[in-house]
Amino acid sequence: MRAYAFRRILQFIPTILIISIIMFVLLNLLPGNAALMAGDQRKAPDPRVVEQLKKEWGIDKPIHTRYFIYLKGLARGDLGTSFLRREPVNKLVGNRIWPTLRLSFAALLISLVIGIPLGFISALKRGTLIDTTAMIGAVSGVSIPQFWLGLMLMYLFSVILGWLPSSGYGHGKISHLIMPAITLGIGYTALLARATRAAVLEVMHKDYIRTARAKGLSEFLINWRHIMRNTMVLVLTTAGLQFGALIGQTVIVEKLFAWPGLGSLLVDSIFQRDIPVTQGCILVMILVFLIVNLVVDLLYSVVDPRIEY
Amino acid sequence: MKKIGMLLLAAVTAFLVTTGGALASSGGTFIFCAPYGGDLFSLDMHKTSRTQDYIVGLNINRSLYRWDADQSKPVLDLATGVTISADGKTYTFTLRKGVKFHNGRTLTADDVIWSYNRIAQPKTASSAASYIANIKGADKVMEGTAKTIVGLHKMDDLTFTMELKHPVDIGYALCKVETAIVPREALEAGEAKFATNPVGCGPFKFVKWVRGSEVILEKFDNYYEEGKPYIDKLIYKIMPEGAARDIAFRAGELDANIVGASQYPVYQRDPQIKDHMIEVAEMYTRIIGFNSEFKPFADKRVRQAINHAINAELIIKKLLKNKAVPATGFLPTSSPAYDTAMKGYEYNLTKAKALMKEAGYEKGFTFECIATANKSWGVGIVESLIPFMKRINITIKPQQLEGAALGERARTGKFDAFIWSIESGPDPLETLNRFRSTTPVSAGNYTAYANSDYDHALDMAAATGSADEKLSWLKKANRILFDDAPFWFFNYNKAIIAYQPWVNGIKPVAIEMMLQDFTNLKLDESSPRK
Numbered sequence: 001m002r003a004y005a006f007r008r009i010l011q012f013i014p015t016i017l018i019i020s021i022i023m024f025v026l027l028n029l030l031p032g033n034a035a036l037m038a039g040d041q042r043k044a045p046d047p048r049v050v051e052q053l054k055k056e057w058g059i060d061k062p063i064h065t066r067y068f069i070y071l072k073g074l075a076r077g078d079l080g081t082s083f084l085r086r087e088p089v090n091k092l093v094g095n096r097i098w099p100t101l102r103l104s105f106a107a108l109l110i111s112l113v114i115g116i117p118l119g120f121i122s123a124l125k126r127g128t129l130i131d132t133t134a135m136i137g138a139v140s141g142v143s144i145p146q147f148w149l150g151l152m153l154m155y156l157f158s159v160i161l162g163w164l165p166s167s168g169y170g171h172g173k174i175s176h177l178i179m180p181a182i183t184l185g186i187g188y189t190a191l192l193a194r195a196t197r198a199a200v201l202e203v204m205h206k207d208y209i210r211t212a213r214a215k216g217l218s219e220f221l222i223n224w225r226h227i228m229r230n231t232m233v234l235v236l237t238t239a240g241l242q243f244g245a246l247i248g249q250t251v252i253v254e255k256l257f258a259w260p261g262l263g264s265l266l267v268d269s270i271f272q273r274d275i276p277v278t279q280g281c282i283l284v285m286i287l288v289f290l291i292v293n294l295v296v297d298l299l300y301s302v303v304d305p306r307i308e309y
Numbered sequence: 310m311k312k313i314g315m316l317l318l319a320a321v322t323a324f325l326v327t328t329g330g331a332l333a334s335s336g337g338t339f340i341f342c343a344p345y346g347g348d349l350f351s352l353d354m355h356k357t358s359r360t361q362d363y364i365v366g367l368n369i370n371r372s373l374y375r376w377d378a379d380q381s382k383p384v385l386d387l388a389t390g391v392t393i394s395a396d397g398k399t400y401t402f403t404l405r406k407g408v409k410f411h412n413g414r415t416l417t418a419d420d421v422i423w424s425y426n427r428i429a430q431p432k433t434a435s436s437a438a439s440y441i442a443n444i445k446g447a448d449k450v451m452e453g454t455a456k457t458i459v460g461l462h463k464m465d466d467l468t469f470t471m472e473l474k475h476p477v478d479i480g481y482a483l484c485k486v487e488t489a490i491v492p493r494e495a496l497e498a499g500e501a502k503f504a505t506n507p508v509g510c511g512p513f514k515f516v517k518w519v520r521g522s523e524v525i526l527e528k529f530d531n532y533y534e535e536g537k538p539y540i541d542k543l544i545y546k547i548m549p550e551g552a553a554r555d556i557a558f559r560a561g562e563l564d565a566n567i568v569g570a571s572q573y574p575v576y577q578r579d580p581q582i583k584d585h586m587i588e589v590a591e592m593y594t595r596i597i598g599f600n601s602e603f604k605p606f607a608d609k610r611v612r613q614a615i616n617h618a619i620n621a622e623l624i625i626k627k628l629l630k631n632k633a634v635p636a637t638g639f640l641p642t643s644s645p646a647y648d649t650a651m652k653g654y655e656y657n658l659t660k661a662k663a664l665m666k667e668a669g670y671e672k673g674f675t676f677e678c679i680a681t682a683n684k685s686w687g688v689g690i691v692e693s694l695i696p697f698m699k700r701i702n703i704t705i706k707p708q709q710l711e712g713a714a715l716g717e718r719a720r721t722g723k724f725d726a727f728i729w730s731i732e733s734g735p736d737p738l739e740t741l742n743r744f745r746s747t748t749p750v751s752a753g754n755y756t757a758y759a760n761s762d763y764d765h766a767l768d769m770a771a772a773t774g775s776a777d778e779k780l781s782w783l784k785k786a787n788r789i790l791f792d793d794a795p796f797w798f799f800n801y802n803k804a805i806i807a808y809q810p811w812v813n814g815i816k817p818v819a820i821e822m823m824l825q826d827f828t829n830l831k832l833d834e835s836s837p838r839k
Contacts, residue, residue: 032713041716042593042732043358043436044743044753048451052434084350087501095520151552158560166557168546169522258548260348260521268347273713 001301008294015290016283020074023282024067027275033059034083034273057083059275070279079283080276082269089280092265097284099169100250100261106177107185107246108239115189116235119196123204124223134193141190146249150183150256167258180257188246192239199234203227232303240296244289333813333831337839338542340564342557344823347549348521352507353500354489355428358436363486364823365524365545369411370489370509373402373421374480375826376735378816381643383480383735387416387490387510397476397774404467409531410492411514418469422461424490426450429458437487443479445472475771481736486824512538512828522547532828539831561837564812567823568805570632570685576807588805589817590634590642592734595686596796597678598756603725605674612794614664616654619697625800628693629685633800638791639733639741641801643819646737646783651791653798661701673702676725681712686730686799722750722757730802735820737783738770744790758795811836 035053036045054060058069073080079089122134157179158166170176203209204227212222251263258264262281269277301307343349345361354366375386385391390403408416428435429450441447445460460472473479482488495508507515512534513526526543546562548554551569558566568576568586576582599606599615606612625633637653640646665671680688691707698705705726710718718724733740742748745767746759763786770782791798804822808815814830832839 030713032711032715032717036716036720037713041712042730044732044748045716045720045751046436046439047749047751049434049436049438050751052431056432056434086351086356086504092520099521151556154553154556158562159556162560166560166562167548167553169519171519256550256553258522258546258550258553260519260547264347264521271346271712 001298005294005298008297012287012290016286019286020071020279020283021067023279024070025063027278028063028066030273032273034275035059037084037272037274053083059083070276079280082274082277084272084274085277089276092277093262093280093284096260096262096265096281099259100247100254100263101288102172102177103180103184103250103253103259103261104243104247106181107188108243110181110185111189111192112239115192116196118189119193119198119235120200120223120228120231122193123197123200126201131197135197138190138193141186142194144186146183146187146252147256149186150179150253153179153183154257167256169258169260180253180259183256184246184249184253187249188242191242192235195238196231196235199231200227202234203230206230229303233300233307236296236299236303240293243292243296247285247288333539333833335536335539335831336541337832337836338544339540339812339827339830339832340544340546340562340838341825341827342548342554342563342566343524343545344548344551344554344567348547349518349524351504352515352518352524353496353504354486354507355424355433355435355437355491356500356504358487360821360823363821364825365526366489366507366509367486367511367824368513368526368543368827369507369511369515370486370491371408371511372483372486372488372490374484376484376818376820376824378818378826381735381819382645383478383484385480386484387421395774398473400471400473400479401464402469402471404469405533406467408510408533410495410510411508411529412492412495413531414492414494416490416492416510417466418463419466420490420492421469422458422463423493425461425488426457427491427496428488435487437485440482440485440488443473443475443477443482445474476774477738477771478736481739484735512826513543534828538828540827543827558807558809561809563809564832564836564838565806565808565815565825568632568807570629572807573632573805574630576805581810582807585810585812586805586807587815587817588803589819589822591802591804591822592641592643592732592740592819593730593802594636594639594641594733595633595728595730595799595802596636596639597691597726597728597799598719598724598796599726599794600722600724600755601757601759601795602722603676605668605670605676606725608668608670609793610664610668611670612797613654613792614661614668614670614701615698615703615797616794617657617664618661618701618703619694619797620656621653621799622656624690624693628690629800632803632805633685634803636798636800638787638798639796640737640783640787641733641819643801644734644737644740646780646787648784648787651788654794658700665701671702673704675704675706677706677708678726678728679708679710679715679718679724680728681715682709683730685802686728690799691728719755720751722755724755727755728799733801737787738767738779741767741783741786741790744795756795758790758793760789760793763789763793809836811839 035050082089082092118134122131125131154166157164164179165176168176209226212226250261251267254261254264266281343361343364349362350359351357351362352366354370371387373387374383377384387405388402389405392401404418425441427433428437428441429447431453438451444458446458449455450458462470492508496503505518512529512532514529516525516527518524524545528538528541554566555572557563599612601607622635625635634642637651678691680691688707688709694705719727743753744758745764748754750757766782766786770779773779806815806822811833818824
């Protein structure tokens with residue numbers, strides 16, 4: 001398993017290299033430049049300052065030269081310096097990664113705790129009122145726009161009930177995390193519930209379940225030992241793949257709740273044409289995605305001992 | 310007895326009014342928002358050019374002058390006095406005694422001279438360079454051919470002279486927070502550190518910046534105005550999302566909030582908020598710029614016809630919910646050179662059609678107007694013009710771009726027309742200079758406007774020593790610009806701040822409403838943070 005993990009980690013290098021080329025070219029093709037965005041666009045730009053900034057940031061150099069400078073830095077783990085904030089991207093991204101991971105994992109936790117049992121119960125009670133209600137809830141959960149849901153939660157819990165702070169990071173207090181995590185996690189919960197239900201229904205009709213029942217095993221043991229464990233491989237795949245999307249979705253939630261994460265930094269940097277920061281954010285998000293997928297792959301063998309690496 | 314009682318009551322009422330409410334006293338925490346486009350970039354005022362950063366930096370720093378919101382003009386701040394030579398080109402400043410930086414050191418004339426020299430250095434790439442460009446020798450430093458500005462001379466620790474190239478009111482330029490006076494040693498200890506941990510001499514000192522979330526400042530006990538500021542702590546929440554700000558304000562988490570067009574009518578109807586709003590016509594003029602290189606727009610009759618063909622007031626009422634003041638020219642109502650006699654282009658379809666016919670465009674033409682998604686001066690406004698334009702046989706095609714892309718197109722003149730909000734103050738001369746024939750497109754004269762009469766009026770305004778004469782020339786220039794109509798003059802932004810009932814001291818700041826100086830702000834005892 002160690003050898004497998006090592007091989008997978010090595011595969012990260014070409015993946016990141018290819019992504020870095022695509023990203024660099026696309027971002028540099030975008031119209032508009034950071035030297036202009038450095039100022040308030042309502043004011044008359046000072047051409048002298050614009051030229052000075054272009055020179056300072058090296059954006060007057062040809063694209064291939066800029067890419068190799070960037071790559072050289074990347075090999076040393078240096079993501080460059082922000083054009084507009086004039087700070088190392090490593091530091092900026094480093095400051096923002098924890099709030100995003102915290103939010104994503106909180107959303108993941110909510111989804112796992114609610115989504116999996118809900119899907120499981122739905123499948124076991126297929127066709128009953130519980131199943132129908134749960135699945136209507138799941139479809140609604142997937143369909144609700146995060147922005148709207150977030151606003152409604154804010155209105156209810158902050159303005160009407162006054163129980164929770166409406167936004168902000170609150171120096172890491174749990175009370176500030178609850179609403180953003182629910183907003184982010186609700187769609188994911190619904191998705192997991194549906195995936196779990198489908199997986200359980202598939203496993204329930206397998207021969208080994210019939211055998212287990214025939215040999216007189218109790219329903220609890222059938223559910224726990226046979227259905228649950230066999231279902232988990234499928235659920236894990238869905239959870240792993242969707243976790244990447246979840247990190248991407250933090251953009252909306254972070255903006256709405258003024259959450260100081262990577263998503264809001266990414267959006268700001270794109271609009272401001274702060275290319276080093278945009279590249280840094282995307283690379284880190286991809287790296288997190290790759291690591292999560294690797295962890296999920298490794299977990300397969302824990303959940304299902306038949307899988308070996 | 311009854312009379313005495315009435316007198317006492319009147320005296321108490323007068324006291325309450327003048328003190329901003331008897332319950333208002335020192336102390337407490339004030340929570341404001343920083344609403345413009347995400348996290349701050351830098352708190353080094355010389356190196357940033359974002360309003361979002363100035364909102365915070367204004368309360369950490371002080372400049373030679375400050376903007377007085379009540380008088381709507383610059384007044385001396387770090388200087389207590391100034392004498393101006395007869396030719397208006399030499400200013401001799403006397404600095405305020407005992408002004409302390411947050412690091413404990415006393416401010417001297419050396420700090421002022423050093424700060425202006427830093428702004429001029431090419432490596433600083435400061436957007437504030439244009440504000441000090443009129444000081445003799447500053448341009449040489451900016452070009453890199455001189456090391457120091459020769460026009461600044463220290464007389465003693467509290468006195469220095471400033472020689473100017475042209476006799477202008479330098480207060481307009483030096484009241485900007487971008488020209489803040491900073492302690493040399495703090496910057497020499499590390500510019501990067503200074504940008505995130507600034508040292509100024511303003512009423513509040515820096516405590517903490519939680520990236521992307523908030524900036525915390527606290528009262529500076531050695532601030533030069535005795536007993537001020539009144540509040541102990543000032544927190545700026547970085548909140549770019551209008552709906553989230555609205556909820557935070559309603560939940561009492563924000564003490565004041567900038568009001569958007571969608572919230573304005575709702576707030577006006579809300580009995581708890583409607584009496585706690587302050588508004589001002591900001592010095593930003595929303596326009597559609599016509600590219601004079603695009604053939605139909607080369608004819609001023611066409612540009613005038615478009616101005617006559619649009620019912621701007623109706624658009625302001627229906628789309629902007631009256632959160633704007635109809636434009637009567639380029640300079641806004643809050644500008645010192647605003648001409649009250651100007652009435653704006655009358656909505657008159659007959660006149661518009663006649664002008665189109667005269668210009669030979671009776672059958673009309675098609676043009677593209679680039680716009681952002683901005684609700685107040687974006688693609689939605691351009692779309693609302695389609696039916697008005699149709700009536701004079703013009704087809705207008707809106708094209709949505711995002712800010713950076715539009716900025717680049719405007720700066721390079723690659724457009725037929727664009728819609729934007731342009732700074733139109735505070736210094737009317739500097740503002741109008743943007744449209745001189747000699748100002749290149751890349752420097753903000755996007756429509757490539759050129760008129761020698763206009764240039765002449767500005768030359769005369771710059772050269773005269775008489776304030777009245779200067780205003781008269783500026784008004785003339787503004788009229789010429791209006792008559793030539795290189796723009797569709799849409800509106801001046803009506804900026805509004807809503808505040809909680811316990812807040813006293815929000816000001817109508819015409820240069821940018823969010824640039825609130827909280828030195829005099831007080832909180833009532835009913836504040837939940839007191």
